[in-house]
Amino acid sequence: MINKKNIGLFIPCYVDQFYPNVGIATLELLEKLGCQVSYPLGQTCCGQPMANAGYERDTIGTTKHFLNTFKDFDYIVAPSGSCVLHVKEHSPTVPGLESEQYATQHKIYELTEFITDILEIDSIQGSYPHKVGYHASCHGQRGLRLASASELHETPFNKARQLLQQLDGLEWIELARKDECCGFGGTFAVTEEALSVQMGKDRLEDHLSHDVEIITGGDMSCIMHLEGIARRNKTPLQFKHIAEILNEAIS
Amino acid sequence: MNHPTKAEEFLSDGANAKWHDETLWFVRDKRDSSSKTVPEWEELRDLASRIKDNVLDYLETYLLEFEKNAKANNIRVHWAKNAEEHNQIVLGILNKHQCKAIVKSKSILTEECHLNPFLEKHGIEVVDTDLGERIVQFLNQPPSHIVMPAIHLKKMAISDIFHEKLQTEKGNDDPYYLTQAARNHLREKFLAAKVAITGVNFGVAETGEFVVCTNEGNADMGVHLADVHIASMGIEKIIPKREHLGVFLRLLARSATGQSITNYNSHFRSPDTGKEIHIVLVDNGRTEQLAREKFRNSLKCIRCGACMNTCPIYRRSGGFSYGSTVPGPIGSILSPGLDLQKHSSLPFASTLCGSCSDVCPVKINIHEQLYEWRQEITKAQAANAKSISMKIANGIFAVPFAYKISAGMMRGALKFLPDSITYSGLNTWGKQRDLPELPKETFKQWYKKNRS
Numbered sequence: 001m002i003n004k005k006n007i008g009l010f011i012p013c014y015v016d017q018f019y020p021n022v023g024i025a026t027l028e029l030l031e032k033l034g035c036q037v038s039y040p041l042g043q044t045c046c047g048q049p050m051a052n053a054g055y056e057r058d059t060i061g062t063t064k065h066f067l068n069t070f071k072d073f074d075y076i077v078a079p080s081g082s083c084v085l086h087v088k089e090h091s092p093t094v095p096g097l098e099s100e101q102y103a104t105q106h107k108i109y110e111l112t113e114f115i116t117d118i119l120e121i122d123s124i125q126g127s128y129p130h131k132v133g134y135h136a137s138c139h140g141q142r143g144l145r146l147a148s149a150s151e152l153h154e155t156p157f158n159k160a161r162q163l164l165q166q167l168d169g170l171e172w173i174e175l176a177r178k179d180e181c182c183g184f185g186g187t188f189a190v191t192e193e194a195l196s197v198q199m200g201k202d203r204l205e206d207h208l209s210h211d212v213e214i215i216t217g218g219d220m221s222c223i224m225h226l227e228g229i230a231r232r233n234k235t236p237l238q239f240k241h242i243a244e245i246l247n248e249a250i251s
Numbered sequence: 252m253n254h255p256t257k258a259e260e261f262l263s264d265g266a267n268a269k270w271h272d273e274t275l276w277f278v279r280d281k282r283d284s285s286s287k288t289v290p291e292w293e294e295l296r297d298l299a300s301r302i303k304d305n306v307l308d309y310l311e312t313y314l315l316e317f318e319k320n321a322k323a324n325n326i327r328v329h330w331a332k333n334a335e336e337h338n339q340i341v342l343g344i345l346n347k348h349q350c351k352a353i354v355k356s357k358s359i360l361t362e363e364c365h366l367n368p369f370l371e372k373h374g375i376e377v378v379d380t381d382l383g384e385r386i387v388q389f390l391n392q393p394p395s396h397i398v399m400p401a402i403h404l405k406k407m408a409i410s411d412i413f414h415e416k417l418q419t420e421k422g423n424d425d426p427y428y429l430t431q432a433a434r435n436h437l438r439e440k441f442l443a444a445k446v447a448i449t450g451v452n453f454g455v456a457e458t459g460e461f462v463v464c465t466n467e468g469n470a471d472m473g474v475h476l477a478d479v480h481i482a483s484m485g486i487e488k489i490i491p492k493r494e495h496l497g498v499f500l501r502l503l504a505r506s507a508t509g510q511s512i513t514n515y516n517s518h519f520r521s522p523d524t525g526k527e528i529h530i531v532l533v534d535n536g537r538t539e540q541l542a543r544e545k546f547r548n549s550l551k552c553i554r555c556g557a558c559m560n561t562c563p564i565y566r567r568s569g570g571f572s573y574g575s576t577v578p579g580p581i582g583s584i585l586s587p588g589l590d591l592q593k594h595s596s597l598p599f600a601s602t603l604c605g606s607c608s609d610v611c612p613v614k615i616n617i618h619e620q621l622y623e624w625r626q627e628i629t630k631a632q633a634a635n636a637k638s639i640s641m642k643i644a645n646g647i648f649a650v651p652f653a654y655k656i657s658a659g660m661m662r663g664a665l666k667f668l669p670d671s672i673t674y675s676g677l678n679t680w681g682k683q684r685d686l687p688e689l690p691k692e693t694f695k696q697w698y699k700k701n702r703s
């Protein structure tokens with residue numbers, strides 16, 4: 001049995017600033033699943049935007065702060081595959097804190113994998129009568145392996161789908177390109193603006209042509225980008241983080 | 252010119268860009284299905300990757316073994332430190348045979364060495380005999396893809412070129428008709444050439460033989476009609492034993508086009524009586540790359556092109572947007588090693604989605620190396636502000652959430668970037684995208700009110 005009492009919630013900086021509802025949904029969802037969760041108030045950005053832009057070496061201070069902030073928790077859970085991947089694989093080694101860092105990298109989980117793999121919950125009871133299209137964020141998909149990759153010869157699985165498809169009335173929509181990148185890519189969204197937007201439009205088109213009502217996913221950064229394009233073009237699509245759907249469906 | 256600018260240009264013809272994306276996706280799709288017919292696909296990749304690791308660890312030993320065995324087979328072996336030496340060696344052989352016209356096939360390495368313009372300057376006619384290569388040669392363009400050199404051209408564009416160069420019927424874009432015209436045209440060239448140049452897919456250390464893989468059979472046609480065969484081979488193309496070919500040939504064809512096997516896998520072992528085979532072993536920056544611990548893996552590449560077909564950037568920006576002989580993801584980790592400044596925008600021409608690493612038949616961690624090159628480029632920039640493209644510098648901190656990061660963290664980077672650059676990119680975000688609406692409170696504020 002895992003100790004559900006000592007779980008640290010890590011809310012990525014942009015979710016804190018722009019998408020408080022996603023933070024709230026994550027917290028409430030974990031609570032409904034029997035977890036005791038706290039959110040250490042001193043937390044800041046994990047350093048991913050800097051590191052992906054080529055300044056990993058300048059994120060030692062941030063990484064150290066992160067390790068100290070979360071050192072006393074049994075688990076760290078975040079509603080973002082991308083930030084979790086960063087903490088696990090790209091945060092620079094902090095001299096003197098090697099063992100804390102090792103421990104942190106092995107106790108941090110993206111929300112859906114925490115539910116399926118640690119809480120070992122296969123399905124969530126609830127109702128959500130909508131046509132849902134799932135956007136697989138690449139860092140969750142190929143970085144954390146939250147779902148089988150279309151490139152690999154492996155047995156198909158998808159942790160988000162496992163949780164969503166049990167909901168009453170939810171229709172999981174199959175896409176033509178189920179794990180193609182949306183073109184967000186952090187820095188890329190601006191340095192390669194034209195490409196980034198085109199990739200986003202192409203993803204939206206795939207969802208639209210399959211009659212998706214709501215696009216969901218595990219990373220708000222991808223969704224911020226997709227939603228930004230959709231709004232600008234008055235595209236009739238809704239966007240929700242998977243935590244919002246699960247939390248709403250249960251209640 | 253940097254990648255973002257060329258990508259934008261490419262995308263400005265929306266219909267063409269869509270066609271390009273779909274054409275390459277089709278190839279990737281074929282690769283997916285074909286690889287899934289092999290139950291042990293992932294084990295094969297693993298095996299191939301480990302064989303190549305071993306090759307890189309003992310490269311010198313295998314090369315010397317290869318040289319010894321090739322010489323024993325009457326092959327003449329030359330060593331070229333760089334492109335210049337390679338070209339001089341080839342020219343020397345041509346001069347000795349008083350050869351003024353050659354046919355060439357299947358060699359990205361000769362592109363890398365810019366052999367064609369070099370030979371043409373010395374009065375030698377070079378004819379590329381791969382259909383796609385011949386097409387881009389007619390247009391004076393470099394190949395835009397390493398396996399499908401003319402993939403950026405539609406059928407009608409090819410029909411127009413053939414009409415102009417080979418006097419085919421105007422407007423006839425029937426592929427069979429055009430191929431026949433090319434064959435007739437090339438046949439004359441094959442018959443006239445005394446020397447044929449090919450690339451090498453695999454050099455087998457154990458036997459001193461080498462293998463060239465083509466779908467058109469033109470390498471064989473060229474070589475068998477000529478008196479002299481010159482094979483240009485990158486030093487990383489070595490494999491230890493002939494039995495390893497079984498692993499690589501199965502992976503190569505499926506990864507490249509989805510075929511189960513390439514049409515012609517031709518083994519060259521020793522020259523016929525009265526004929527000559529030369530091998531030029533080319534370094535051209537490879538030993539330097541081998542010495543870069545984080546990037547040496549890139550030398551495992553077997554040039555299948557799968558990472559290009561799968562790359563969402565390549566598919567939407569075309570091969571020419573990379574400005575390097577090898578485009579796409581693998582090119583973006585090879586090229587900075589050759590000229591960091593010139594290619595500094597390439598490692599940023601990626602979302603780090605990781606699809607390239609997952610399709611790669613020899614399991615090169617391409618996207619991780621892109622990440623590592625970014626670290627190198629910004630370091631070089633600290634030493635020399637011009638080494639990073641301004642377009643990149645502009646965007647680095649401009650994504651809406653990035654400017655919220657703590658001042659302490661930005662200090663290092665900010666030393667080298669003026670403030671105006673740091674913040675100006677926000678406008679770029681908003682050009683074609685809405686910004687998220689600012690909520691009335693942050694999560695932190697909500698939490699303080701509701702939970703603590």
Ligand code: SF4
Pocket residue numbers: 506551552553554555556557558559581607610611612613614615617
């Ligand atoms: S890097 Fe891998 S996928 Fe790309 S061309 Fe080389 S072998 Fe093929």
